[in-house]
Amino acid sequence: MRRKTFARMNCSIARALELVGEWWTMLIMREAFLGTRRFRDFQRNLGIARNILSARLKKLVARGVLTREAAPGGGRRLEYRLTEKGRAFFPVLMALMQWGDQWIAGPDRAPVKVVERASGREIAQVAVRAADGRVLQPAEVAMVAGPGAGPAMRARLASRAARPVAVRARNHGAARDGG
């Protein structure tokens, strides 16, 4: 019921959540990025019930995020691997992890550090950037109707999109958390 509503919403966040927003799914994606490929390894690493894991993997395969294919070496073992669509999810997971590190665990207690393999240096904070690479704050962007916007979305964005940004900029100095 709730999922149907999300899938029908004309919003890419809602539609993405319809696919990856179920309990466990993002942690299954995390495992896939950590290199987990076998059903029993997902199960062991996550401590997830077989039936839930099975349903979640099935959906990710059906929707093209993972493939399920024979493991290299010719046995009958099957492996789950990220597709290009699945690998493209990497910035979402990293942004979520960094936010959790910074605002929940606390920056000095991050359980995992992500480093560039070649240099060993920690990666940058995932950020919203302008086309030329400058980091942009929420107040510096505006939402405008895209090519897939329906009439309701167009009306809403036309009447509202510019407002929050202006209001936020005006209150910036007074905001108690100042950032």
Next chain:
Amino acid sequence: MRRKTFARMNCSIARALELVGEWWTMLIMREAFLGTRRFRDFQRNLGIARNILSARLKKLVARGVLTREAAPGGGRRLEYRLTEKGRAFFPVLMALMQWGDQWIAGPDRAPVKVVERASGREIAQVAVRAADGRVLQPAEVAMVAGPGAGPAMRARLASRAARPVAVRARNHGAARDGG
């Protein structure tokens, strides 16, 4: 039950999901970034039941993502506003939206376009980057134990972290989606 498990996991993705991974919460965050502040506007824009909206907002306020305060102008009206912790969630939402645009809606059917306010130019794709700004692919990073890693996490990362990257790099040319 499931939430408790997530909160106890020593993983910032799991802990972030414990806060923002419930149905509706990310869409409430989307609304907040679009400038929605009043309970009834959240309700109308999302088509969400009052009791669910109320519970979700309460949690976001309790956990420091939103504040609930008197609207400017001196009336009794209350407004929900993003805190610094809430605004820091922006890259997660933008990454999720761009992924949905590209892989679910299709790039030519994005309902919303996000532009830099000053230039009107569309923002860049949210990406994982090295400290010097280069875009990094999943195969170019490794996960290593952070300061908050427990013994189990350390053992796991020591034995596994390097592997998936190496394996992925080796199979790179053969992967059917090649990216």
